[in-house]
Amino acid sequence: MDTIDEYLIKIEDFPKLLTTLLKEKVVSKIIGAKVRVDKKTQKEDRFTISPELYEKPEDISGFPLTNLIAYGYARTDSAAKFLHKSVNGALKEKVGLIARPCDTRGIIELVKIRQVNLDNLFIIAFEDRGMVINVSRQIKKMNDIDPTKVVKEKIGDKGLILKFEDGSTKEVGLDIAENCTRCVRKVPVVADLGISDLILPIDSDEIILKVYSTKGEELVEKSKINKKPLPDDMKTKDAEKLKEIREIALAKRAKDLEEWDKLSQEEKMIKLQACTMCGMCIRGCPVCYCVDCILTKKRKAKTINKETYQLTRIAHVADRCVECGNCDNNCPTHLPLSLYFQSLNDSFKEKFGYNAGESLEDIPFRSGKAISEMEL
Numbered sequence: 001m002d003t004i005d006e007y008l009i010k011i012e013d014f015p016k017l018l019t020t021l022l023k024e025k026v027v028s029k030i031i032g033a034k035v036r037v038d039k040k041t042q043k044e045d046r047f048t049i050s051p052e053l054y055e056k057p058e059d060i061s062g063f064p065l066t067n068l069i070a071y072g073y074a075r076t077d078s079a080a081k082f083l084h085k086s087v088n089g090a091l092k093e094k095v096g097l098i099a100r101p102c103d104t105r106g107i108i109e110l111v112k113i114r115q116v117n118l119d120n121l122f123i124i125a126f127e128d129r130g131m132v133i134n135v136s137r138q139i140k141k142m143n144d145i146d147p148t149k150v151v152k153e154k155i156g157d158k159g160l161i162l163k164f165e166d167g168s169t170k171e172v173g174l175d176i177a178e179n180c181t182r183c184v185r186k187v188p189v190v191a192d193l194g195i196s197d198l199i200l201p202i203d204s205d206e207i208i209l210k211v212y213s214t215k216g217e218e219l220v221e222k223s224k225i226n227k228k229p230l231p232d233d234m235k236t237k238d239a240e241k242l243k244e245i246r247e248i249a250l251a252k253r254a255k256d257l258e259e260w261d262k263l264s265q266e267e268k269m270i271k272l273q274a275c276t277m278c279g280m281c282i283r284g285c286p287v288c289y290c291v292d293c294i295l296t297k298k299r300k301a302k303t304i305n306k307e308t309y310q311l312t313r314i315a316h317v318a319d320r321c322v323e324c325g326n327c328d329n330n331c332p333t334h335l336p337l338s339l340y341f342q343s344l345n346d347s348f349k350e351k352f353g354y355n356a357g358e359s360l361e362d363i364p365f366r367s368g369k370a371i372s373e374m375e376l
């Protein structure tokens with residue numbers, strides 16, 4: 001996306017943008033984030049982030065920004081899914097949200113099927129290397145790390161880096177989710193403001209703020225946030241880093257899909273037998289939007305087998321799949337769901353020139369309008 005301005009701001013000042021959104025009544029609700037509190041110990045678990053709805057400026061005292069960038073929302077939650085499920089797609093009210101690039105792609109697809117009103121949204125989106133999932137569980141197994149001493153996190157070239165309260169830092173050997181390693185769309189497709197930490201060292205107390213829209217520009221001014229123009233050399237470095245990350249993802253995607261394509265249809269079908277019909281992939285999918293899911297009904301009535309269950313789901317969402325990886329990340333039997341979808345998406349791109357989540361102008365190729373325009 002083209003930027004109007006780019007700044008450096010203090011990470012601790014980020015919540016000012018959110019409180020201004022509510023104070024100035026730009027939106028009536030914000031889909032924000034909170035660190036989950038462990039029920040047993042009543043201690044905060046900084047590695048597990050949940051979406052949280054804010055309606056009053058005074059409710060926003062801080063914001064787990066670096067946590068959200070590094071870990072995303074836990075389990076099946078995502079900003080796009082929460083927007084659709086819990087705020088009715090902002091169809092009738094103004095809503096602010098903090099989104100990943102794949103959330104913005106999901107929003108584009110949900111707008112096309114009239115599940116979201118884009119005009120009612122104020123979007124702050126990340127430039128994204130990807131997220132490391134299930135960190136809380138994995139850190140607990142590491143004897144050399146005290147999770148209570150962690151004060152900051154960042155995704156670097158070798159995965160997750162943690163900063164501790166004594167100022168030391170450590171690469172902990174946890175890499176981004178498999179789907180994210182193949183994601184080549186690391187920037188938002190629609191947003192008012194952008195946030196990036198790609199080129200900033202973990203020691204930095206600053207973050208890059210990108211202004212994409214006049215709405216965003218007005219909000220930054222009204223917030224009176226302290227900001228420094230981003231120097232030109234940092235702009236160049238940021239663009240080069242994005243290019244480098246994208247090229248790595250492109251190469252990984254090509255390699256993985258080449259391997260995937262070597263499998264026969266039968267082998268791909270056999271993999272589906274691992275499906276337990278648990279429904280986690282449906283719960284996490286931002287573009288699975290039916291309130292009354294036919295697959296859930298059939299599963300409960302025991303009138304569907306696992307292959308048909310999963311093949312039907314793939315058929316339902318394939319042309320809308322924005323490759324967020326939420327299904328893949330949550331599948332308890334580790335079915336390579338993102339490979340099924342990414343391989344299909346590449347075929348759709350080749351045959352129909354369609355790339356889900358890219359633009360509001362692209363007409364889904366299974367829509368009545370697209371079919372009526374086809375030369376049969």
Ligand code: SF4
Nearest residue numbers: 101102128130180183
């Ligand atoms: S799928 Fe892409 S946009 Fe979504 S979290 Fe992963 S890297 Fe980010």
Ligand code: SF4
Nearest residue numbers: 275276278279281331
């Ligand atoms: S999450 Fe995995 S096991 Fe559960 S229904 Fe989806 S594909 Fe099947």
Ligand code: SF4
Nearest residue numbers: 285321322324325327
């Ligand atoms: S099918 Fe999977 S990868 Fe595609 S949008 Fe849904 S959850 Fe994301």
